[in-house]
Each structure stands twice: as structure tokens, then as C-alpha cells.
Amino acid sequence: MKTGFFNVLDVQSFIDRLRGFDHLPALQTPLDEAHGCVLAAPVVSPEDLPAADRSCMDGYAVRAADLFGTTEGNPAYLECTGTVSIERPADFSIAAGECAAIVTGALLPRGADAVVMVEHTQEMGAGTVEIRKSVAPHEHVMLRGEDAVQGQPALTAGTLLRAQEIGLLAALGVQTVHVHRRPRVGIFSTGDEVIPAHATPRPGQVRDVNSHALQAMARAAGAAVTCYGIVPDDEKALTAMLARTTAENDMVLLSGGSSVGTRDLTMAALDSLDGAAVINHGVAISPGKPLILASADGKGQRCAVWGLPGQVTSAQVVMFVLGIPFVHWLAGRRTPFDQSAWASRRAVLARNIASRQGREDYIRVRLHAEEDGRVTATPVTGKSGLLRTMLQAHGVVRIPAHSEGLDSGTQVDVLLFGGGY
Amino acid sequence: MKTGFFNVLDVQSFIDRLRGFDHLPALQTPLDEAHGCVLAAPVVSPEDLPAADRSCMDGYAVRAADLFGTTEGNPAYLECTGTVSIERPADFSIAAGECAAIVTGALLPRGADAVVMVEHTQEMGAGTVEIRKSVAPHEHVMLRGEDAVQGQPALTAGTLLRAQEIGLLAALGVQTVHVHRRPRVGIFSTGDEVIPAHATPRPGQVRDVNSHALQAMARAAGAAVTCYGIVPDDEKALTAMLARTTAENDMVLLSGGSSVGTRDLTMAALDSLDGAAVINHGVAISPGKPLILASADGKGQRCAVWGLPGQVTSAQVVMFVLGIPFVHWLAGRRTPFDQSAWASRRAVLARNIASRQGREDYIRVRLHAEEDGRVTATPVTGKSGLLRTMLQAHGVVRIPAHSEGLDSGTQVDVLLFGGGY
Structure with missing residues (x-):
């Protein structure tokens, strides 16, 4: 590529460039592995949910019209014609003047259109129930299709699957979902003075902090992370590592030693990488100004290369403010940059x-x-x-x-x- | 056990009971797997960090006393005796009237005690550098031991390991940490009307929502989750499942069908479970009032049994407000209930x-x-x-x-x- 420009972008313009990368393609994924993923297509409801009218309360299934004007001082008396259990629909129906005992979750018997809570009733013996409160039609009843209607979208494309969306999909019998796949993030550190965390530094050397801290952040954001180790301050080695990591990932995080030369080296290495293009070289943000963003030909899709500031604390702040939202963007979230x-x-x-x-x-x-x-x-x-x-x-x-x-x-x-x- | 009491607790008293469970025991864990875990013991720093005085800036290493009173209008002129690179300490020292070019991160040469940023300097040729700003001793210098001092705690017991703590430990060469182990959470649903999410409900049946939603929540909180399926409304089956799950987990989440009977069944099953004791039966919280908490003999340590409300939305709210903080409590966090x-x-x-x-x-x-x-x-x-x-x-x-x-x-x-x- 040719780095024709060295432009420091304001943060909003930088975010606009990030939005230029596509959401990752979708994969059919088992429901229980899709928590935190984003739907790439709407989920059309295969059935009504609830499948039929169900009681929200323990009490009596009634015809609301029978209780018009009923109060504590003016109770109504209904004939209880049966009990509806949770696991089996009633084999009888409710006529005017009748009611049926019902538990929460049980199907409403035919003829009933509301439920009176047990607290507002009293059994009088001989099958008679005193009711001391009127109810509106459909009161304390979950109506068929109130949560989802067969053939209509239960969830739209772009929906983040939280625990409650997972629950809805389980309720609908949906076992796999079409979600944007998890971003693959590759991480390496650069710098002649940087050594692995397990090594013992000689004077002047420092251990690699960024690989570990950035890995933790990217994993927590839902990415599949690969760490590639440390590359010396050598253009050829850097170019080779960029070629490898951009082929294997959707986002590459490289972070320099803290020397001035590292940034120029990164630019030079990107220059000699086939199919790479520098998008910016500096962002008007503090900390994090020296941030480099480039795109590279991945396998089949563009890889975003982030040249993070060498300072470990700056790198972490930039990752928090812009990097993590970008991971979420790749994963299909629509507005991850909205703080x-x-x-x-x-x-x-x-x-x-x-x-x-x-x-x-x-x-x-x-x-x-x-x-x-x-x-x-x-x-x-x-x-x-x-x-x-x-x-x-x-x-x-x-x-x-x-x-x-x-x-x-x-x-x-x-x-x-x-x-x- | 004997359920001698049926006490509805206020939320604070309930939390006090939760705090009666111990943090989980500690395990030696590789650093890169410890993100989100809590230290069970202090980490004593094996060395000073930084290991020696290092420059925070690109510029010149100086003796601050040489620049006393130096300003734009009254610059000082120092003799530059060398350049300090990032990967190798200087093999010379700085005497009065001298300075050395230095890059960010490089070790301060002997004799120097501060750094002047390159912006406030100018090379005059013949080894002379003009300095236009005074500096305080230690200005722009990371001092040996400022991040951690050998033999002193770098992090205290109870510290949650975020990305930045992982970074510090990597910098110190710490490869494994002593952290409270991740909670094991077992989940099952109860109710004759509840069927697995992959099954097709007959009238009156509903699919199991809670196993999926609660699993997602507990996993996101860092727990290792096992789902055990569905138990019918049968005391023996429930007791057997409680015996199995409490032996294999630190926390068991059971959630009923929505029928009134489920709660009594849960209490009866806990009654017949050896080593179990009901801690409360109801919390003054909405939604979530029917919450049951019990302890059971786990293998080697007590298991907390949560009888969640049958309503799936109530169960999720209770899990969010109390259950997830309890997962964090087990994992060693000290104040997870502090909203x-x-x-x-x-x-x-x-x-x-x-x-x-x-x-x-x-x-x-x-x-x-x-x-x-x-x-x-x-x-x-x-x-x-x-x-x-x-x-x-x-x-x-x-x-x-x-x-x-x-x-x-x-x-x-x-x-x-x-x-x-």
C-alpha cells in the first residue's frame, strides 16, 4: 500500500472510519452458546406464545360480565363447576353464573375471559364461591400471542441476545440462531526491549504487559483471542507478523515498545504489506493520540489493524474507549460507540x-x-x-x-x- | 432437616444470610485464566517495578539543579555526552553541565535525576543543547519501585483481577495466582407441565425457559454451569435431584413451574434431604417474594440452594438483584451486594x-x-x-x-x- 497521508482524525471521524468495516458474517449457532451475540436476521416466531390464554394468578376463572358492579359490599356468588390444573386443559366450559378454580399458568377454560385473584374470594360451601371484586375482560390472563405471534418477527435483526432473549427463544422452541460470529482478535507486542512475562529482564528490558491486559479485555468483550508473542523492532519481522496475523484474524492489536521509532516502523511495515492501507495515523484523543488504524486483506474479508500506543496505560484506555466498542461492532452491535x-x-x-x-x-x-x-x-x-x-x-x-x-x-x-x- | 420456621426476611437480612456462606477456596490459576477472579492472598512483589529509574518522555536526561531558573528567556546550555537507547543502559554518567539524549522507557544514566521533554530543547551543534525550561528532580522519571516494591504486597487479598491487575502481574513476572475458584452452579427446572425447549408442547405444557436464561446469566457472572434438566412435581424425584446437584455444586438454582404446589414440594424435598437446612422462606422483595434459600451439605463445603419463583421474569429479576451478586460473593468479591x-x-x-x-x-x-x-x-x-x-x-x-x-x-x-x- 502507499501511505499517502498522515492525518490526525477527530474521534467522531475515527469512529466513522471504524464503521466502514462490515459486521462479521453470520453463523448458525446453538442457542445456549449465543448469549451476548447479535442476531443477523430476524427470528420469525414458529408459533403463538402463549399458545393459548393462561391464568396469571391463582384464583377463579370467570366471565367478567358476571361480576359487573361487584364490590366488597355487594359481592357476587358463582357456582364453581370444577378445578383447572396446570398440566391439563379443562374438559368443561364456563357458563353464565359459573366459575372454575384455577392455578397460575393453567389454561383458561372455554367460556371464561378473566381471573379473580383468590384473595378476593371465599368458598361458601356447596360449590358456591363469593367474589368481592369485579374484573375487566382479560384481567389476570396472558392472552394467546401476547409474547409472540406465529409468522411474525419475535426478535429483529440486530438484537443483542441477553438472558431474556435467550429465554424467549427457548420458550419458542428455537434451538439455533443466526448470529454474527464472534470476532477473532490477534495480539502481539513489538519492541527490542520487550521480553515475555515469564522471562527475567536484564537492565533496560521490560516484560510484555499489553499481550496479557489486552487479551483479558478482548476476551471479556466476547472475542476469540490469539496471542502471537513479541516481534523485535525490525521491519521485515513486523511485516511477516502482520501478514500472518491479518490472515488469521478480524482485528489485530499490535502495541509497540515505548520508543519513538516503533511508530515509524509500524507504518513502514504496513507500507510493505500487500493489500494493506493506512486509514489514519493519530487520533485527537488523550491518552492515545499516536493510534494507527489500517485495513489489510484478511482471508475473504478485511482485517482491522490497530497500532496501539506503546504506553501500556494509554493502550488500555484506547482499548476501553474505542477498541472494545469496535469488537462489539464487528460482532454486529449497531450502536456500540454510543457512550x-x-x-x-x-x-x-x-x-x-x-x-x-x-x-x-x-x-x-x-x-x-x-x-x-x-x-x-x-x-x-x-x-x-x-x-x-x-x-x-x-x-x-x-x-x-x-x-x-x-x-x-x-x-x-x-x-x-x-x-x- | 427440620423446617421449624417460615420467615419472610427483609432484603438486608437476606443478604446477611447470604454472607454466612464462605467465599470458595482458592486455587493456583494461570494468570491469563484469572481475569475476573479475586485474589485469595496478597501478591508479594518479587522485585521492584520499575526495576530502575526510567524516562517517561523523549528528551534529555539532566541534573535538575543545572536548570534552576531556566526559562524561555533565560535558557541553559548543556553538553550532550551521549545517547541512551531503549534496550541498553548507558555506559557513561552525567556530570554537572552535562546531559544525554534519551527515549521514553530508557534507563536514566547515573548522575541524571530528571528529564526535559524534547519540545523544550534545541540542538545547537558541536554537542551543545539549549534547554528552555527548568525541571524538578524526578520530573518525567518513573522511579524504581513506584509501581511495586520488592517484598511488599503489590495487590492485596480480595482484589478483583481486571485487565489492569493482570497487566501489573505480567509486568512482575507472576505466572500463576492464588484466586478463589469459580463457583459451580447447577440448574434445574421443576413442574409436571414443563418440557425441554426442544420438545413440542401439548396443550397446557410450556417449554423450560429458566434453564436457558439462568444459565446465560450465571455463565456471564463467571460461574461454571451445569444444567440438569427438568424434575416432575414429585417429592422423591425432587429430593434425589437436590441430593445430586448439591453434591456437585456450590449453588443450585431450582425454579418451579408456576403452580402453588411447587413451593410446598420444594420445602418438603428439602425437609427430607440429609444435611439440608432452610434459611428462609420468602423475602420482602417484588418481584421475587416466594424465594427460598437453604443450605445443604455439599462435598466438603456447604451448597446454597435457591428456590426461585416459578415466574420466569421474577426468577430473572431475583437472579439479577441477588443471585448474580451471590455468585460474585462465592467467587471472593467482598462487597458484591453494594448496588x-x-x-x-x-x-x-x-x-x-x-x-x-x-x-x-x-x-x-x-x-x-x-x-x-x-x-x-x-x-x-x-x-x-x-x-x-x-x-x-x-x-x-x-x-x-x-x-x-x-x-x-x-x-x-x-x-x-x-x-x-
């Missing part, structure tokens, strides 16, 4: 935060539940390069590009890393 | 919510991002027993037991089911 839907916690800023205009700042904060019930967010500051700031932080506060900062006492939404505090 | 740390989203209530005093209400709500930027939360109402209320909801709003409800327009923290909206 207003992310897990967050409202808190009161405990200190002023200054920010430079023209870039989006993500300030790490530590949350603390105060005795008065408020939750405060204290910015975690520290030298870049240290791991402690990420360890102390529970999440980040976004300062928009047009803002010069936030005052102490401001209410902020802290985007949570997860895991509580 | 102030849960993922949430601040929203404006779009309608009044009424609530009965004396019980904690969890109202399902649907979130919506309004055009003016506010997020509104609309209560999702519907007949109990239908699945749709859970499908439409993004989370729940808690109404405390002492409250009679909340007014439209109130700011609420919506506890998020996860997965965005």
Missing part, C-alpha cells in the same frame, strides 16, 4: 480537571462512596508509563474536545471499567 | 411509580435517549408471566422498602442488565 448506553456511575467531581481544547480527554478517576451517600470521583494522576493510574482508577470521565475542563463539584457520568469499586 | 458500585445509568423517570411500603420493589424500566440529551426511564408494565416486560427493559429501578414510590421527573439510577439500549 450514553455504556455502564456508568453518576458521581461528583472531587477536583478540577483541566483539558486542552481540540482533543477528547479521558481522565481516569477513582470512585468513593461518601458517608452522606454521594459518590465522588477523584482524578487519578501520575507519571505516564506507570501502571498505578490504571490500577487505582474505576473508570474514566470524558471531556469533550470543545471543553477546557470541568470544575470540582460538577456531576459527571463515570464510564466504568467494570468490576465495581 | 452503588453496580453498572448503572442516571435517567429521568418518565412516569410515576407506586410502591407498597415494607418491601423493596425492583421496577423494570426501558431507557430512551431523548433529543435534548436527557435519558428517560419508562416503567415497563405488563401482566406477570409474560416474557415481554423483561425483553423491553434495560434495567431496574430500586424503590426502597420505606418508600411509597417515586414521582415522574425524579432522577434515578437505573441498574443495567447490560448490553446497552
